Amino acid sequence: MKIGSIVFAGLILAVGLVYEIMALNMPRGRLSYPGPGLFPVIIGVFIIATALGCLIQEILPRKKTGESPPTSPVPTQDSAAPGGRNVRKTFQLMALMIGYTLALKPVGFLICILAFLVIAIRIFGYRRWFPALAMAAVIAGISYVSFVLWLKVPLPLGILEEVLG
Amino acid sequence: MDLFSGLIHGFSVALTPMNLLFGFSGAVIGTIIGILPGLGPLGTMALLLSLTYGFDPTAGMILFAGIYFGAMYGGSTTSILLNIPGEAASVVTCIEGYQMARRGRAGAALAVAAVGSFVAGTISLIGLSFLAPTLAMAALKFGPAEYLAVALVGLIIMSRLTGGNLLKSLMMIALGLALGTVGMETVAGYMRYTFKQPLLAQGIDFLPVAMGLFGISEVLVTAEEPAGNMQLQKVRFWELWPTLVEWKRSFGPIIRGSFIGFFVGLVPGPSPVISTMVSYSVESRLDKRGEFGKGAIEGVAGPEAANNASVGAAYVPLMALGIPFTPAMAVVMAVLLIHGINPGPLLMTEKPDLFWGVIASMYIGNFMLLVFNLPLVGVFANIIRTPLYLLMPIVLLLCLIGVYSVNNSILDIWLMTGFGLLGYLLRRLKYDLAPLVLALVLGPMMERSFREAMMISRGDLSVFLSRPISGTILLVGAIVLAAPLLIAWIKPLIRRKV
Incomplete structure (x- = not known):
């Protein structure tokens, strides 16, 4: 799933960039009277930052001691099914x-x-x-x-x- | 209206034949979907959301409360009898419950789970009855800065508690907030991200997103799983009575589980699941018999009490502040929003029928669940035999008709299909869907609060920190966000000193 994760994070990064460019073209107003573009500009930066973070996280080699397997007895919703998926x-x-x-x-x-x-x-x-x-x-x-x-x-x-x- | 007169008024609303019918229907539907793996309470509520359009909002809320509580009851049945959790909050019950069933104590496990759920549900409802009005009164002092702080910190805490990767959860929040900005902006009427499509002017509706992410994607994931063979254990009615020793051993875990569930339920995140894990962990640490893993009744009683208690608690922030802390509560909030009702601190005074009626109906629903769940446990357990080739197409059919029926819009079907595919991909890539949905719901409110706070303070950003309540809430959020980093930094320092 690593390639899938990289592609997905890259896709969200692209979406974030388009979103931010469109937000920058909206009237932003002033801080004392915010326009319709101010909040989207902040969110656009947030998307880009988190998508970049996810991308770097997926690309950089993971430390072996960094992520320990879950010790909880609770399987996640994404547990691979026995017998493979269709x-x-x-x-x-x-x-x-x-x-x-x-x-x-x-x-x-x-x-x-x-x-x-x-x-x-x-x-x-x-x-x-x-x-x-x-x-x-x-x-x-x-x-x-x-x-x-x-x-x-x-x-x-x-x-x-x-x-x- | 004080607490007791409020509750009496609530019971007069909840005990009308129509509301009783909705409560009963919700409890039955909830029990069934709790039993069936693949379709959780959230997906079901999203699925039925469009139907509540035609109901009175109180009836819709009562129906959904029944579903949510019922799912917690139903989930334990197949966990104990088949080692198959009907929904995520019952996974922990499998561990000890199934072992008890293998030792011939399935009846006792089912009875303790049902009674524990009832006791915990009642304790959490008492907590809800006391806490929601008090919090609502306190929230009347909240301004836009406080609302923004609560919503922001709620999202941060949720991203930390979902158990997944923090960055991935934050990215989901960002996406949800972005989706919330689509449509006509309310102050200046400016069109944002509509791509000249008039249908998008009203924004992206919560309903197709929720149905796609939770309903359709669940069907897609279920379609891929290979069908397994199951052997259903028969439980006779007279076997449902635990021994005196089993009752004694269950009492403490039920009470502890109730309080754990209630307090975990007040925190943003998938509280029913987390509360069961906390309760199981506490009970296993207190175990002196060394029976855990081999069918300890405490491991059934505690978690089953905890997941029910968390349901009642999850209603507190929604009813008092108008802020949903879980995706399920976001769907419940949508019931109110589609009827033009804004939940919040004024709900109790402006809509006492709804506020107290829903709380009272939960007491009744909880009792109904105990009464019919135990004797009908065998009937309910057989529901799991419904073939997937029949069940899943019906779920898809309900999604397709349901999403169209709200706005009679083909666009909503496209949106639902698109979000269904997105939800499927996100699940497969191990992203959590809950932060996205909550951010979509909270986004418009956060933007409104941000703009109002800025206008009131004349552009002074320090307003969020200088006001005592919002400052304290944001400080808590900052601590939650920074805690793992601080711990990672401090641990080696302590080790070096030792």
């Missing part, structure tokens, strides 16, 4: 969410959520198509009744607007 699922889920967001307005909530659920159920390891479709249809139906009909959430109906609207 990063592919994360990418699939992210792609699925992006697809859902893009299709929501034109296609409509009901079709989108049905497709979303079927694919999500399969991503999470359930392989049989028909039961997955049946489960997705039931959940989509319940969510339509609860959110659209009962709670009156104006979810876009898309191509089903004329049928359901």
Whole structure:
């Protein structure tokens, strides 16, 4: 994860620099009457300083005695899972969410959520198509009744607007 | 309204059928998510935040209090029976609780955990009832300098206590503060970091950020973990009664855990988790039987009491000062903010129904949890069998619908997805998410306080140090920040002298 940490800290440093340049272009006012740019200027410096600190910390070789392993019996939330991780699922889920967001307005909530659920159920390891479709249809139906009909959430109906609207 | 008339008024609010229903629902939902690994109370509250839009704010607060307390109760069940902590605050309970279960004392461990949670919850609520109004009265003397000092020092203490790398935590605070500056600035109406997008003029809403960072990222992390096989131990109702010796051994740890949890809960940071670790550490040091690690009941009673006590205490700074010290309290605060209510010292006088109603509902919720958790322990434990392929898509579905329903905005879904990915990366790179979220919530208030303090003092920066309360608070912050450096510097000097 070291390269990942270096890239991430570098990215935040770049974000901090852009943020600071934009803040310097805002009216800063005086200390007795601060303008909208003063607080962002301070925060920009804070981001740059901490990102630089993280970057240096990641790049410099760590002293062997410096960081002792945690002695607490409590595992952190990031403990590596036994058996290894399946990063592919994360990418699939992210792609699925992006697809859902893009299709929501034109296609409509009901079709989108049905497709979303079927694919999500399969991503999470359930392989049989028909039961997955049946489960997705039931959940989509319940969510339509609860959110659209009962709670009156104006979810876009898309191509089903004329049928359901 | 004094304490007792306030509490009586609170009970009259909390005992209405609708509020009782919300309290009960919160307790059940909390217990369930406490049992299920992967979705903690914070993620659930973020998930349900959009739904509270349609509720009365008191009902929303009661629902969330039930969830928070319920999660602490539920977390112990699977820790003891399966060695699987439902949420982070129950990890310590696994150590002794599961060993007790292996020795056939699962029922006793569950009963002691439930009763200890109830006692500790009640003690912390008594503390909350006394302390919150007193602190609120004192906070009426606070000016902008004091508010800035409390928020700043709160963030500093949190960055020190989260247990991770200090620089990383500070970077998260900086990012959170930066996100808080996006949108139309309130004094001059100046647009900051909106990139000419009118939808960003209102700023980055807390809801998509919280749902993304805590809800979506939890699903993404869970998706990667390989599913394990679990063997659920059956516990019969008559086995739930500990022996007299076990009760005697649990009494001290429960009381100690209650006080540890309450005081740790007042400090910014992930207090439920820290309080369990402190309590476990204290109990293991007091152990004379050498039973720790082999199923010592003290190791269940103390930590389980501590995590519940910390929940009640976490409400003190929010209800009295309007400043959340934990991410969960930031979500609770959002319930009020989306209804246009600003929590703070005036909440008690301006909204007595809400202030006292919520506190009274916690007493009722705590009692409800004890009554239904113990007999239904077997039913609740079976919830863990819910397959992930069904649970996780439903969580995602609720996130997608929930975040859209607040502003009917596709932008909010994009923001949630983006912050979900960011949250996932931050978890994998071992960054703590809590400082980012708290800084986002506190940022606008800190900027407002800073500008007001500067205007009042005519640009004199020493105002933060010259005012006694803000000066003292900032001094505490400086000590907390510098303490490790000072210790590292002093230690070798002492060793050399020895």
